[in-house]
Amino acid sequence: MMDLGLSEEMVEIKGRILDFVENKVEPVEGEYHEQVGVGDRWSHTPRQDEILNGLKDTARDMGLWNFFLPESQGGAGISNLEYAHLAEIMGRSRLASEAFNCSAPDTGNMEVLERYGSEEQKKQWLEPLLSGEIRSAFAMTEPGVASSDATNISTSAVLDGDEWVISGEKFYISGAGDARCKIMIVMVVTDPDAPKHNRQSQILVPMDAEGVEVVRPMHVFGKDDAPHGHMHIKFHNVRVPESNIILGRGRGFEISQGRLGPGRIHHCMRSIGAAEKALTLMCERATSREAFGKPLAELGGNYDVIADSRIEIDMCRLLVLRAAWLMDTIGNKAARDAISQIKVAVPNMALRVIDRAIQMHGAAGIGQDFPLAALWTSQRTLRLADGPDEVHRRVIARKELAKYQ
Numbered sequence: 001m002m003d004l005g006l007s008e009e010m011v012e013i014k015g016r017i018l019d020f021v022e023n024k025v026e027p028v029e030g031e032y033h034e035q036v037g038v039g040d041r042w043s044h045t046p047r048q049d050e051i052l053n054g055l056k057d058t059a060r061d062m063g064l065w066n067f068f069l070p071e072s073q074g075g076a077g078i079s080n081l082e083y084a085h086l087a088e089i090m091g092r093s094r095l096a097s098e099a100f101n102c103s104a105p106d107t108g109n110m111e112v113l114e115r116y117g118s119e120e121q122k123k124q125w126l127e128p129l130l131s132g133e134i135r136s137a138f139a140m141t142e143p144g145v146a147s148s149d150a151t152n153i154s155t156s157a158v159l160d161g162d163e164w165v166i167s168g169e170k171f172y173i174s175g176a177g178d179a180r181c182k183i184m185i186v187m188v189v190t191d192p193d194a195p196k197h198n199r200q201s202q203i204l205v206p207m208d209a210e211g212v213e214v215v216r217p218m219h220v221f222g223k224d225d226a227p228h229g230h231m232h233i234k235f236h237n238v239r240v241p242e243s244n245i246i247l248g249r250g251r252g253f254e255i256s257q258g259r260l261g262p263g264r265i266h267h268c269m270r271s272i273g274a275a276e277k278a279l280t281l282m283c284e285r286a287t288s289r290e291a292f293g294k295p296l297a298e299l300g301g302n303y304d305v306i307a308d309s310r311i312e313i314d315m316c317r318l319l320v321l322r323a324a325w326l327m328d329t330i331g332n333k334a335a336r337d338a339i340s341q342i343k344v345a346v347p348n349m350a351l352r353v354i355d356r357a358i359q360m361h362g363a364a365g366i367g368q369d370f371p372l373a374a375l376w377t378s379q380r381t382l383r384l385a386d387g388p389d390e391v392h393r394r395v396i397a398r399k400e401l402a403k404y405q
Helices: 008-034 046-061 080-090 106-116 119-130 252-288 302-330 336-366 372-382 389-402
Strands: 135-139 156-160 163-174 181-189 200-206 212-217 230-241
Touching (some): 008 080, 080 302, 106 181, 156 181, 252 302, 252 336
Antiparallel strands (some): 156 163, 163 230
8 A cells, every 4th residue: 555654753853844945945045156256267266165064964963964865874763755755845945955965966976875885985985075074076978979869878888907998078967066076987988899788897097197188167157057067078098996897797778777777866856846836926925015015816817827837736746656665566667667757747747837927927927036947948958868768658658558568
């Protein structure tokens, strides 16, 4: 029997997270983002460090830390379903996830290292990630191939003695612009003549390795997203130890499937929170502003706009919670089509809700005084990240059609 609720203990934790976001994160979020561009855009200002480290220290001291690892001693030991409820709250703020050490791409990378990494790799990279001392990146997408098909990846790694020599090019590598980003997990081809799903491997590459060239920040809707960044990186015969390979040769595709399932559901959990934030702002605007002698809520079919937004958010939340429950009960692989369903449905829903909120705010909705424009671009980008809509629709349709073949 499917139970999508929370225990009393988790209800209490959820309440503490909501209180933390509303009373500690949101009051300083605007100031934090205003600091971007003060001095070097790709380094935190002293005030940004003060804000972020203060939030992280407080969250850690309160036990609100590393919720995303269901089975790890380094995590909170909660289920995907339980985390879904918590991540929704984090999605209401662009700063909240990092305050709890639960932001992408670190969460996915930490899961990879926890599940598949060697003890040496865990000690060198997982431990500082779990403690929030460093950030990380995942380098898969390439400018020269359709990277939605992971078997197209062309960046190569050749074993030379006891070192991997890596050559190739990646772009839109999220988080690689951050000065705190110290390590990348890089998807490479190690065995080009093997069956197509056994050609790829994943290798740990330090950001400061000789031959790693950060070419430029790739823009997202005209913005560089500093200091996080989505970087274009070239690998010029980069040498790393043979032991930096994760799990073994030819296991990269397997690792990706294990990584991307949780990563996709984490994104969708946060997207529900983003949509809720937009609906809150929409309703506040609709009841506090008047035009033509009436509150905005009573004009132009806005009752329908608000009602449709509530209906769509609640529908998608149930879809996300069901997917999380399936991951906990039948496993990530068996829940693949459920994960694909939410990866299509949730960002598209969030975009509709955010767009309605923007319309309710008028010109202010696309300006810097409200988070709506940033929320919209984030959700539009999510329709491409971790697999475009078309790939996920293909997964869903193929399973559905299999019933008739």
